[in-house]
Every structure is written in structure tokens, then in C-alpha cells.
Amino acid sequence: MKTLLNEPALAAVLAALKRTAPVDTETVPLDQAPGRVLGAAFVCPEDLPAFDRSLMDGYAVQAASILGATCESPVCLKLDDAVPMGGRAGVAVGPGRAAPIATGGALPRGADAVVRIEHTEAPGGGVINVHRSVAAGCHMVKRGEDFQAGGQVIFPGQRLRAQEIGLLAAVGVTAVTVYKRARVGIVSTGDELVPATETPRHGRVRDANAHSLAALVNEAGGVAVSYGIVPDDADALYACCCRALCETDMVLISGGSSVGARDHTAGVMARLPDGCMLAHGLPVRPGKPTLLATAGGKPVWGLPGHALAALVMFTVMVRLFLDRRNGIVLEKARRWPLAARMCRRVPSVRGRIDFVRVRLEQQGENLLAEPVSGASGLINSLVKADGLVVIGTECDAIETGAAVTVVPV
């Protein structure tokens, strides 16, 4: 994605992205934290584990007691009481002594290693014979070896995965400061649109984009807020956008497919309070009529009414702005390039960025990217597709067999 916005033709978009700030933070219970973005520095409050712990079923010993033990010349140790699971041993382990301990048990004072039960035999009579020596620290984990009190291991801007949640639970953190989910207002505009619940009369179409865009926003960790359908009326659109700007952190206006309607949307975007028009059309296909403004520091997008173009633009551009609003540090977003080979030549035009819909097929360890045929710019090409391949402005074709990076859709 970085490479896409590094295109000089998209410099205004990249500059706007860099100025886009995260929304506020809030504190949520641990069970609501998975998938959220850490919003404050996290300092580990205690050592993990909190005590020296056995990694094996066996005996806690002093390593020096069994120095040189072998099958041929075992060392005999006197048995102490077993370490109770979840408890503390009654006595310290001294030289020549061993305390039975289970995996996860707390090492008794005095002990500095664990000998595995498999390397011992118990003839009875309160003793065991040990057949192997161990180094100090063997088969145990020391207090603080996993995480140390005061250590910083998770950073603001990182999405909390299951392992981070496990760490937080393990050290007793049951409330977490995370970035608020960015609220994204979705405004549909166009006299031809009716809600999906209605049967359109001839010449009208159901508003599909509002549903698709809401799905993309929510999947990306935002909160989609629908503002319904606004007719092709500048004052009505202006009023709706102002309300959406007040109530949300980013606004998507979708629709207005005709040149007149686009100009009309652009006019409204340009005069929003504290507004600034940043892009009025982009050299991309699909998505050419895309508009970008900011108003009071909040991004406002004029997306094409065309469903394919709107979804592609969200995936390759709007999503990055939403990630920033959600507090994600893009460098830490763990979004990895998916490598494939193009199985057919795709021509393009220099000076334009093309987003080619491809179907992926796995061949052994490799992926083949096959351009979706009949990609006439209808939404069916995205239903058939698994991803997008970007052809940059400097390139006039992707050749058969070329290595490409695929953006999943």
C-alpha cells in the first residue's frame, strides 16, 4: 500500500494521510479489547511468571547434588514432601534432597533445577535414584523470564491479538486503554437511489454502496453510521454532511455518478466548515471521479457512485485513513504483501494507476493471479475476485509470469 501512495500522482492523498490523526482513547474491559488498538504505553506491572516454575514433571533439586549422575552411577537423593500444585513447598530443598514437583509447580527455596521423572527411579523408602545430571536452571523458567515488571512489550498503535490479551490477563490487567473506534458517516446521494428495502421503479436503483461501505468500515474496526439517501440537492447534501461531520470522525459521500452530480458534491465538499479540497479526480481506474477534502481535520471522501469503483477506492485508500483514525501505526499494521505470478498479460496506460481484479489459485506453495475476465467494471468482477493488483503510472503492462503483489478484497 505504501508503494501505491508513493506515486507522485497521489501526493495530495499521501499528505492528507500523514495529517490524519487518531481519535480519542477510552478504557474497555479486557474481554472487549481483542482487535482493538492499544492507546497508551503499557508497562508490565509485575514479573511473569511471578515465581520460578517447573517446566516438567519431576523433582526440584540443587543441581550440585546430582553432578556426575549417570545410569551406571546414579545419585541417591532423599525425598521431601511433594510441592503442592498452586501452593508453596513446606521446606527448602537442601543438598542431597529432592522435592516431587509437577509441571507448572513453584520451585521450593533452595532448588535451582528440575530433574525429569524419566531420569529417575523410585525404589521406595523415601529416596530416589537420579540417572542424569542437570545444569542449574534446567527444566524451569525463572521469575520474570517471560516478561519483566517495568518492561514494555506492547506499544500504542498496535492491534491487540490473542497473545497480547493473554499477556494482559496473566499480569492481572483487566481494563485496557485503547483508541476509540472511529465513527464513519456514510451518505448516499442521487435522485435515482432507493433503499434496499424498496422495489425501485424504472430508472431507479437500490442503494447498494451504503451497505457495502458499512461492511468495509465495520470489518476494519470502525463504526459505520448511516445517513441514508440525500436527493441531488446541494443544500440538503450540505446539511447532511455537516451533521455527519459533527457526529463522526470521517465522512464518505457515495453516489452522484453524473458529471453534474459530481460537481455538485465537490461544491458541497469545498464549502464545508473549515474545509479544504485536496483531490478532485485521481489518475486511477476504476475510481477516477474520487474526491477528497478535509473539514476541521476530518477526511471527507466523495466516492464514485459506481459500486466497483467505490469498493476499490475504499480498499486501496480510504481504509488507510480509517486505520489512522483508529490509531493504528501503519508501519506496525502487520499487513504483508501477498506474492503471486500473473498468468496473463494485462495492458495498462502510462500515467494512470490501474487496479486489476484477479482471482487467485494456489499451485503448490505458489499463487497464480488470473485477471477476472469480462471485467466490464460491474460489481460481478469483485464478487469473482480474490484481490487487486496495482499497475503503477510508470508501467504500460504487466507481462505474463510477472511477480505481482495482491491486495486481498
Add this chain to the structure above:
Amino acid sequence: MKTLLNEPALAAVLAALKRTAPVDTETVPLDQAPGRVLGAAFVCPEDLPAFDRSLMDGYAVQAASILGATCESPVCLKLDDAVPMGGRAGVAVGPGRAAPIATGGALPRGADAVVRIEHTEAPGGGVINVHRSVAAGCHMVKRGEDFQAGGQVIFPGQRLRAQEIGLLAAVGVTAVTVYKRARVGIVSTGDELVPATETPRHGRVRDANAHSLAALVNEAGGVAVSYGIVPDDADALYACCCRALCETDMVLISGGSSVGARDHTAGVMARLPDGCMLAHGLPVRPGKPTLLATAGGKPVWGLPGHALAALVMFTVMVRLFLDRRNGIVLEKARRWPLAARMCRRVPSVRGRIDFVRVRLEQQGENLLAEPVSGASGLINSLVKADGLVVIGTECDAIETGAAVTVVPV
């Protein structure tokens, strides 16, 4: 993933996966459908678009009217009234006539093509001059060209993405049959465990796995149901598992790290109603003590108490069972191999499957996989890691520079 379960050593796990059936279906409103798995055949109820539509701002014409038009010898057409956006043209377009139309407008009867406004001039007087000829069908999309009534384009077992949601909205489907989210019972067992909200006394630890596993279950589209902590008592564990089996679709028992506790968990799993033990330990690292049974057709896992091992086992195995329970057709799961190069040699042991934690670094278009150092089997190696590399049973090392597939974590 397929390659992993194709390991002969995991044949019992693969057989169990194949026998794992999806849960029931339910009908949800469209706005709750994103990310859900389609649960019934979907037949497109109407043509999309429902009428011939213009793709450009321009004029609806009969292509035959402007045959041979060029800049030098333009063709003059008489203007009809403009096609109202979202409405129907008053009259059919006849030979030698043109009706102004905007992008998205419904082509009037008689018209079979659109000529772009850029290829015309309007001298006034109710006529336009056209400078270019177009073929029939040009700059328009025909009724049903995106999707045809009766067509099947989304299939049961597919996760519904934004584009599928858009298609459903566009054809007026506002309620969708999807598979129910599988409910997954999470049981923690061990005398040493306390809830994350408590301060453990010496020798006890907080139950982190329940939180991590719940995060993984929910992220995968399941519904985690917590059954709390059960002490090391066979009857209590049996009772809790029976309740979880009644109320959920799959059960994860986590904990019991000692050999005794594992045997005890295995004993409980083996005598569950209509139960069958399938795997008692697996040749994997981490995750060796993993247990798998089915009871009444529901998978029951005994996961290691060790946090790292539990999370790895979920990611590489349990997740596939959850996907199946959720109705996902694994061949259509769009899970693509992430290709990287190993930047350091990692030794392994033949006959064992190793899961190596790696950090990923992007270098240009390529990914480098660096084994997480100090991977002593503590959870910190997963916090530092971006993914897992699987070393199969037939392999005794991965060499520096080897191409590997990474499973994201």
C-alpha cells in the same frame, strides 16, 4: 494448512476434521450478514441492472444514426427531452434523434448506444453534431449484464464480503440465510489457576488461556462461552464438560499441564457421553500433550496449559474445526499462503512437526522470516512473532534462505 494435516502423523486429526459438520443455519438482516457464511443456495432474484443503463454522460442514440460520423463530417441529430435521472424517458429514441442522458440513466426505448458528450457539440436550435460513431451497446450496460435473474454467483460455505453484501442489497435481498456462529465452550482446569481479576498467592497463576482462546474463537467468527475454572477433580471436570457439550458446538479444555492432570483430563474426555478419543498426544512442538476426542459429533480438545502451546494449537488445528462448524467450505476460505525467505537456519527433528515463531520484515516486495530469538516456549515469543513456519516430519532443518510459508498469528 492443508499440507500440515496431510502429515501421516496427523491422520486422525484430518479424519476428525472431515467428519466435523456445520451447525444449523439462521436468517439474519442484511446488515448483520457481513463476515457470516452463506447457509443456503442463493439464486439471484432479478436482473442487475434492471434496465439498460448509461455508463457516460452524453446522448442516447441509435448507433445506426451516427454511422461514419467524424470531426470532418459530423452527423446532426435532433434532440429529444433529457432522460430524467431516476426516471423514464417520455418518448422512444428514433433514427436521427438523441436524448441527453447522464451516467446511470435508463436508456430510452429505441436507443442502443450512448455517445459521450465530449464527442459532440451543441450549436443550439434543438440539435447536436456528433463527431464520432459508436457501435451498438457502446458506453452502456445491458439489463442483466452484471447479474442475471436465476444465476448463482454466491455459494453456501462462502464468507460474505462487502461486494457480496452490495450485490444482495442491489437485488433487494434484506434477509440472508447464514450458518449460525458456532458456540465454543472454554473450560480451564487446574488447582493452580485463579481468575485474571484476582491476585494469585504464591504458586498460583492467573488463567490467561481462557482470555486468549476466547479472543481467537470470536475473531474466527465463533462465539466463545466461558465455563470458568474447574479444580483438578475428575467429577467436577466431567460435569462441567457435559454442561459445555450440551450448550455449545465444540469444547476446549485448557490446562492440566502435569502428566497427572493430563491423564485426568484424558480420562474425562474418554468417558464423555457418546465419546471417542481420537488423539492422545501429537508429534508436534509446541503442543505435544494435545488431546482430541469427539462426543456426540462435537469436537472436544484438551489443549496444553502452556499458553504458547495452546495458542499455536488453536491457530494450526482447532481453527480449522471451528471454520467447519461455522459452515466454511475450507477450499473456498480464501486463505492464501504468505511466502517468505528464512533468514537463519532452524534445526528440527525428523518425525516431529515444529512450529517456529517468526518475525516478518518486508524488504521491497519480499518478506524475510526471522526466527524469534530466545524462543524458550514462553508467551513472549508469540507477542514478538508475526507468524509460524511449519517444519514437517520429513525435514530435519530449514536452511538459511529457504522459501517458507508463514501462518499469520
